[in-house]
Amino acid sequence: MTDPDDFVFSAGDAALTELPEILMFGDTHHRIAEPQLRPHYNAGIEFCLSRSGIYRWDVEGAPVEIRKGELSVTRPWQLHSGQDNLLGPGRLMWLVIATGSPGSFSFTGRLCEILGNESEEILRAFSGTSTAFLGDLPPG
Numbered sequence: 001m002t003d004p005d006d007f008v009f010s011a012g013d014a015a016l017t018e019l020p021e022i023l024m025f026g027d028t029h030h031r032i033a034e035p036q037l038r039p040h041y042n043a044g045i046e047f048c049l050s051r052s053g054i055y056r057w058d059v060e061g062a063p064v065e066i067r068k069g070e071l072s073v074t075r076p077w078q079l080h081s082g083q084d085n086l087l088g089p090g091r092l093m094w095l096v097i098a099t100g101s102p103g104s105f106s107f108t109g110r111l112c113e114i115l116g117n118e119s120e121e122i123l124r125a126f127s128g129t130s131t132a133f134l135g136d137l138p139p140g
Helices: 109-127
Strands: 007-010 022-030 044-053 055-059 062-066 070-074 080-082 090-098 133-136
Touching: 022 044, 044 055, 044 062, 055 070, 062 070
Parallel strands: none
Antiparallel strands: 007 022, 022 090, 044 070, 044 090, 055 062, 055 080, 070 133
16 A cells, blocks of 8 residues: 555454355555556455546456546455456555355345345346446436
8 A cells, every 4th residue: 555544344253243144345546556456356256446547447358437526346256356366556445245145145244234136136237237447427
């Protein structure tokens, strides 16, 4: 990380004790492109929001690009990386939410309580999506 305001919380960190379904939550700023986003999988849905800059992903061989204010979503166990393994430059926030074992996705615990009746619909919408790009977020 290159900025004093950057943070990354991973499963098991005290900051995530109340929401064990959150596997990772981070906010990072890079002034230059850095070779640090190698191919990987997540055991959950990953949301990435570009706060500034342009981010280029490779999601199972397909190029995905997000710009400021745009959100990308990667399904559980979907192989993804930065194009050419690069991250940045820009400011990126990400959240990885556990969804259970492959093929049987579900929200549980506190996160399910927070999402309430909408949790199953949200999960279906994101875990079954074939695209990794959502585009501009609505204002507000």
